[in-house]
Amino acid sequence: MRILVIGGYGTFGKRLVESLVNFYQYEIIVAGRSGEKLAKTKHYFSVSANTEIETAQLDVTSDDIKAKLSLIKPNLVINAAGPYQLQKGKCAYGVAKACIEYGCHYIDLADDSEFVTQFSEKLNQQARDAGVILVTGTSTIPALTDAVIRHYLTEFKTLQSVEYGISPGNHTERGKGTVGSILSYTGRPFETLSEGQWKSVFGWQDIKRYDFGSPIGKRWMSNCEIPDLKLLPAIYPQVETVRFQAGLELGILHIGLWVLSWLRRINLIKNLSRYAHQLLQMSYWFYRWGSDVGGMYLNLKGLDKNGKEKAIYWQLVAEKGTGPNVPTIAAELLVEKIQTGQLSAGARPCINLFSLEEFFQVARRWEIYQKEVNYES
Structure with a gap:
């Protein structure tokens, strides 16, 4: 072929x-x-x-x-x-x-x-x-996300919540296309399903700290717009919450982008994507810090077959710069x-x-x- x-x-x-x-x-x-x-x-x-x-x-x-x-x-x-x-x-x-x-x-x-x-x-x-x-x-996303959900779906009578995120290691190779993709929705509004209602959120905001545990540790995470936010509620109509976030390993990079998201949100910057090349090059100034370990988490919550609350916490771990x-x-x-x-x-x-x-x-x-x-x- x-x-x-x-x-x-x-x-x-x-x-x-x-x-x-x-x-x-x-x-x-x-x-x-x-x-x-x-x-x-x-x-x-x-x-x-x-x-x-x-x-x-x-x-x-x-x-x-x-x-x-x-x-x-x-x-x-x-x-x-x-x-x-x-x-x-x-x-x-x-x-x-x-x-x-x-x-x-x-x-x-x-x-x-x-x-x-x-x-x-x-x-x-x-x-x-x-x-x-x-x-x-x-x-x-959405391919691996769906594979994980389907793997565990029989554990639930009712799957109610899917919350997940991705955080690469700072030493992981990055490209202009990926940076441009993130910047395209940074500071912009989009909708996500939250407790059964469609809610407007902003890209790279709602910042939080997530603990992956060893070997990844704690990472800052923020909102990202991805296809799953629309696809998963259509495929799994019982799900009431779908939330996805991504994070950069170094706080200075993650919070720096969070600051830029506010400049876009209040229209001080109209188009962040045009600065993809410059921001990519600036990220390499900090390459000596951080690690080559990245991962993905996916938290599934709902009711088991007996009607009791159930939660499954799944992770993927990629070490030695293998994340890409x-x-x-x-x-x-x-x-x-x-x-x-x-x-x-x-x-x-x-x-x-x-x-x-x-x-x-x-x-x-x-x-x-x-x-x-x-x-x-």
Whole structure:
């Protein structure tokens, strides 16, 4: 199978390509806008994996994507070129639409709420008519979130609350796309379900301290807008609260962004995303501090089969700077499922497409592990 990975030299795309090259027999083509980065990526895999990958220059916002696909002839396109907030409006779903027209399958690692939640409505019928598979949000959220919930769902008679968060280690590699994604909603209002009512909150506010325990420790956490805030209440209608937050390991960085969120909220700064490059570079001033340990927590609360209150506290832990591999695992699993004919044609978010066991069969490759911090009923 020929796989075109757009953004295959980025923080997550490069790691996904490494997995596809080292553990499978696929033909890989890495694409992106930068000819210099493509050349470096080609050399990197030639040296590190003794593999000659193909490269192609391609811009996800251009109007010639179908023509490019006709030249490259992929069976599957993986769009790992964020931020997906920029792939809306005039160029909305441009890569996915080109895949439908050309006749190949499509996966992306999108985390933008509007992009992911409207994906199926906009593209499902076209994808089914063309006989191709399109999957969005093939990343930690919503894909892993849903896998964890489904794993524990039978423990509950009624699942009432899902509260969770992610905090990377300060030594973890970060990219401009991820920073741009966070800045796009920092200080902006969005809705989340709280005790059965839709409530307006602001990005990177409602700051709190969360204790992961060893080896992660305590981290500051703040509100983030993600697709799950709309997807999970629709999938699990009994759930009354869905809350997601993210945090930076160093307090000076986290609280600094919290201050910027207030400047955006009161309109002193109109668009924080335009400063993504500068803020990314500034974050490296503090690289010597902190650790390479990151993680994710997910707290499920509700009633057990006897009607008693029940809570499950789950965590994922990624040490030694392996955190950026986590968002790529869902995509790797989906590639194999498409290759083996396990998915039907259509467009959908990455919900209920793999199990938690399947996820950690791959995650163990980097010694990424899960644990229940506490379990009570």
